[in-house]
Amino acid sequence: MxxxxxxxxxxxxxxxxxxxxxxxxxxxxxxxxxxxxxxxxxxxxxxxxxxxxxxxxxxxxxxxxxxxxxxxxxxxxxxxxxxxxxxxxxxMSIIFQEPMTSLNPVLTIKKQMFEAFSQTNMTKQEKLQRSIELLRLVGIPSPENRINEYVHQFSGGMRQRAMIAVALCSQPxxxxxxxxxxxxxxxxxxxxxxxxxxxxxxxxxxxxxxxxxxxxxxxxxxxxxxxxxxxxxxxxxxxxxxxxxxxxxxxxxxxxxxxxxxxxxxxxxxxxxxxxxxxxxxxxxxxxxxxxxxxxxxxxxxxxxxxxxxxxxxxxxxxxxxxxxxxxxxxxxxxxxxxxxx
CATH class of the missing domain: 3.40.50.300 (P-loop containing nucleotide triphosphate hydrolases)
Incomplete structure (x- = not known):
């Protein structure tokens, strides 16, 4: 065990x-x-x-x-x-209860995902590629476009999916x-x-x-x-x-x-x-x-x-x-x- x-x-x-x-x-x-x-x-x-x-x-x-x-x-x-x-x-990472209050409303999804990569040695291009892959993995449609949007532009289900993607950035x-x-x-x-x-x-x-x-x-x-x-x-x-x-x-x-x-x-x-x-x-x-x-x-x-x-x-x-x-x-x-x- x-x-x-x-x-x-x-x-x-x-x-x-x-x-x-x-x-x-x-x-x-x-x-x-x-x-x-x-x-x-x-x-x-x-x-x-x-x-x-x-x-x-x-x-x-x-x-x-x-x-x-x-x-x-x-x-x-x-x-x-x-x-x-x-x-x-x-x-170790966490998905909080309410994504609207846990995700930052003044930052794009991309910037918030980039912050989650802060403990890695990835280049900016690698971070972008991985972020898009994660958004696609959690079921966000057209992730290469939606990654530049803000939280208020997402539905409740999409916000929760985005928060899961952020939590998975470092592959916990x-x-x-x-x-x-x-x-x-x-x-x-x-x-x-x-x-x-x-x-x-x-x-x-x-x-x-x-x-x-x-x-x-x-x-x-x-x-x-x-x-x-x-x-x-x-x-x-x-x-x-x-x-x-x-x-x-x-x-x-x-x-x-x-x-x-x-x-x-x-x-x-x-x-x-x-x-x-x-x-x-x-x-x-x-x-x-x-x-x-x-x-x-x-x-x-x-x-x-x-x-x-x-x-x-x-x-x-x-x-x-x-x-x-x-x-x-x-x-x-x-x-x-x-x-x-x-």
Whole structure:
């Protein structure tokens, strides 16, 4: 198992006037070479902050207060700015949520792509040729002409494709896609997901896919971490997560997905709201919303333990979750899309 990235007990806090927001509170996982690793959860659960920490993009009032982020065995947290610049953008790159705010509106696409080549020794002509190739690769029509246009001249789907092209300029070994299909219509979403899968194969990349869309997870991911209130509550391969979820939160998420087998029956509903990350409960953060919770769930945070090889869950009620019936047997043929925040 060739691990390209390993995150150990990562803690990222934001120190605000109202208190300390524990956005990422002890997260651990690894990503293998050529793997698509999904991070899924409701808005505000810590998905994006986990990925920003991986690229050392946490800004004040935020701070990484603990843990390790090992990229090819080197701890990113301990790297100098010069060392980070040699890795960030060159070996690791990111696609942000909203291209209209992430791409520079006053620079042409060409200039922004040229900036992404700044860590290379390519000539101006080589940069232009490679930029046009990348725009063509991500499906931009007439790239030799459109490369001189500005962001506002692109549609939403084209902006997202342009951002992917910018992220791929340095041929990164690890690509972080932070909600790459947000605010796009279903047809464009499907095109972007298929594009990422195609690029992964052609460029032999590893991908961390951040999303709250379980349909995207089913299509793209090899393994998945389910996050809730800054912690991982379940981690396993995608097929197992959809067929045998072993945490009450994961199980409720899977139960809320529309499926042909559920026609005429009610979908699962998760009552209540996630906890305030400034005033976290001492026990399991999901306990106030969990119908299986008992006293210990309200008092003590359960450990993330392996219940099967490669399948970890964080729950005091293992005798209950081990008996959860299967949900969706085959994710490869799953057509429905489920949005956690819907």
């Amino acid at each position: 060739n691990k390209i990235l390993e995150v150990k007990d990562l803690r990222t806090y934001f120190f605000t006037n109202t208190g300390t927001v524990k956005a990422v509170n002890g997260v651990s996982f690894f990503v293998c070479k050529g793997e698509t690793f999904g991070i899924v959860g409701e808005s505000g659960c810590g998905k994006s902050q986990t990925c920003r920490a991986i690229l050392s993009l946490i800004k004040k009032p935020g701070k990484i207060v603990g843990g390790e982020i090992l990229y090819k065995g080197q701890d990113i947290i301990k790297m100098s700015q010069d060392e980070l610049r040699r890795i960030r953008g060159k070996e 070994e690890l690509l972080i896609a932070d909600e790459p299909t947000t605010a796009l219509d279903v047809t464009i979403q499907d095109q972007i997901i298929k594009l990422l899968a195609k690029l992964k194969q052609e460029l032999n990349m590893s991908i961390i896919l951040v999303t709250h869309d379980l349909g995207v997870v089913a299509q793209m991911c090899d393994r998945v971490a389910v996050m809730y209130a800054g912690i991982i509550v379940e981690l396993t391969d995608t097929t197992t997560l959809f067929s045998k979820p072993r945490h009450p939160y994961s199980y409720a998420l899977m139960g809320s997905l529309p499926d042909q087998s559920k026609i005429g029956s009610d979908l699962e509903v998760i009552s209540g709201s996630p906890p305030n990350l400034v005033d976290m409960p001492s026990g399991c953060p999901f306990a106030p919303r969990c119908k299986y919770a008992i006293d210990i769930c309200l008092k003590k945070l359960p450990e993330l333990v392996a219940i099967e090889k490669g399948h970890l869950t964080r729950c005091h009620r293992l005798e209950i979750v081990s008996k959860f019936p299967g949900i969706i047997a085959d994710t490869t043929t799953k057509k429905s899309r489920g949005d956690i925040d819907a």
